[in-house]
Amino acid sequence: MTTSTDSSQKSAAIEQAEITGSINRQMIAILDFGSQYSELIARRIRETQVYSEVLPYRTTAEQLKKLSPHGIILSGGPSSVYDEGAPTVDPKIWELGIPVIGVCYGMQVMVQQLGGVVKRADRAEYGKASLHIDEEETLFPGVEDGATMWMSHGDSCLKLPTGFEVLAHTENTPCAAIAHPEKKYYGVQFHPEVVHSVGGAVLIRNFVYKICECEPTWTPEAFVEEAVREVRGKVGDKRVLLALSGGVDSSTLAFLLHKAIGDQLVCMFIDQGFMRKGEPERLIEIFKDRFHIPVEYVNARDRFLAQLEGVSDPEEKRRRIGHEFIQVFEEKSQELGPFDYLAQGTLYPDVIESADTNVDPKTGERVAVKIKSHHNVGGLPKDLRFKLVEPLRKLFKDEVRKVGRSLDLPEEIIQRHPFPGPGLGIRIIGEVTAERLNILRDADFVVRDEIKKQNCYQDFWQAFAVLLPIRSVGVMGDKRTYAHPVVLRLISSEDGMTADWSRVPYDLLETISNRMVNEVKGVNRVVYDVTSKPPGTIEWE
Structure with a gap:
């Protein structure tokens, strides 16, 4: 969960961003309440080829009118709507005649501002839950009944505002999805933007295309x-x-x-x-x-x-x-x-x-x-x-x-793998010298060259070598060697925030190792890093 400190810092940061529109561009406005998923909501909208923009929840109805959004999304957030000073939206937003969908906390803001009641739930709901659809409406075509959705809430709607109806429920949440069809107001207590929500992308497309009537022009x-x-x-x-x-x-x-x-x-x-x-x-x-x-x-x-x-x-x-x-x-x-x-x-x-x-x-x-x-x-x-x-x-x-x-x-x-600004300077552990740079540059080339030859370059978020400042004993041509070990680091990730070490075939590791000790002067040993992030980091320095 996002902490209140993180939320306030993030909100302040968004306040600094320009609230800008663009000529002849349809867009969905996302009012952010400090959710850890607000960026992800924006990305999911843009995957439908419709422009989206994350704005502070304090954005006024007048500012929104200037942007002419086709729809508004109220994000989740760490607050409770009944807390003193809890963030809300400009009440005049409900007079704009623009479709609105509230996600988690955003749904609760909608319910409370429009006359409903939100209270702490008897049982909090976190993680996966089966969604049972009571009314398909415009929001759920293509979403299977019983689909898994990702929950993260401790509050629940006790009473809906006038004109609202329940669209879906879960075992612990009677009002998991709600709607005021006439005014095109919708709310979901789950997070359709996360990958764990099966059918979440379909729901988002339904909101963008069917309810907001957007066209895929963001190309x-x-x-x-x-x-x-x-x-x-x-x-x-x-x-x-x-x-x-x-x-x-x-x-x-x-x-x-x-x-x-x-x-x-x-x-x-x-x-x-x-x-x-x-x-x-x-x-x-x-x-x-x-x-x-x-x-x-x-x-x-x-x-x-x-x-x-x-x-x-x-x-x-x-x-x-x-x-x-x-x-x-x-x-x-x-x-x-x-x-x-x-x-x-x-x-x-x-x-x-x-x-x-x-x-x-x-x-x-x-x-x-x-x-x-x-x-x-x-x-x-x-x-x-x-x-x-x-x-x-x-x-x-x-x-x-x-x-x-x-x-x-x-x-x-x-398709170039991410590469740190300091480059090989932080892939040499310890002092950087011309000799060590030459060794690492040749070792790194072997890694990249081999995974390209075996057509698996794009299987990895990053694939590289790290040079250690120690030497180990080896044997080459019946002679004793005393040279550097090299660490192979091959990882999978979606965004670099977390990462896992790649379970690569042994024959690929063997080929890279054989090439490295034969082709790179100064290397006589190759080891493989099997540490994920966290607890480790992607880079060694």
Whole structure:
């Protein structure tokens, strides 16, 4: 469950987000009460190809009218509606004539505000429960009677408001789904947005298509067209600087901006020496040679390596890498400048979850204090001020990949495994040296090359090698060796928040191990990490 502290912080963060509409776009507005699932609701709506936006529950009816949503969703939350000061919605929302569905706490808010009664349930309900449908109505076509739904509530509706009827119940919850058909008000006590709710996606589609009468217009092509128009209108004839990392976010952003403003875009790629084998060269070849997108290559390998001399603490390594990145970026941007705009690969989860929004008091423009397009390795100094261009700030990660495909971004970039900003610098345990970097770079190549050969690259969220700062005894060609062990880390995950070690076939592990000890000088032993997250982390540092 989300704590009240988490809820207040998140609500404050959302307050910082712009409440923006868009021309000719149908949308569903999600009023957030601090639910841990609000982002997931937005994603589920967008999977129907309809735009959705998470807004603070304090959003007024007047603000909503300006957005012209086709529907409103009231999210769950950690509060109880009968608590003093419990969050509610603007009562005038019920006068807008817009379909509304309340989820868990959102349903209870609806019930109480419209004259019903909510009380603490005799028996709380958490986890899976069988949903028994009493009235199919518009909400449940395609959802099987007895389908499993995910519950997480300690309160229940004792009395429904006038005009409401029960659509479904569970063993412990008489009012598991309710409706006022005439006004198109609906409520569900369960969470249809979570994967554990069987038929939840069908229910959401029913609300979006049948009740709100939306059409599937939120497509990558439509987004690109709109983003190009907005960038051109904002930037005009000014120059834009983008820190290119080679990841899918900054690469998609580069392709999008180049489509919008051409050579007014300058990409800066800082090679800190911690990327994987062949990646810097491949990145330059793709952008400059194949797609003719201007890239300023900055070879700063010696500078970064010098900063890490004698450093073993992982946090100190990250700090020094981040600091040096800022220094290099500042120097080179001044050499290449002036620039009016800095492009950042900010995504929609950043907008929802981050309150670190800075506004120029004179112009009202958001200005950069953090550089996010390089995996948050460091913040830009406050006196290096740009106006921000953030076309991807409406998108989730999976949507970025779809937009990348629509822009003909190479599949090798779209499908690239997540890679930490400090790169191989935090996959070498202990001090980073040129020798250790060469060993790890070759070992990492073996892992990636082999899983690609066996057509299982996309079976993993990440697959990489970690170099340990110790040596072990081995035997090669009847001779004693004293070399490094390498740790294989192959994991599965949906979002990186949690992860599990992959149960890979033994023959794949054997092939990788054999290749590594034969092809990588300085390695004589390979071990496999079978730790999940939690309790471990994905990276070792």
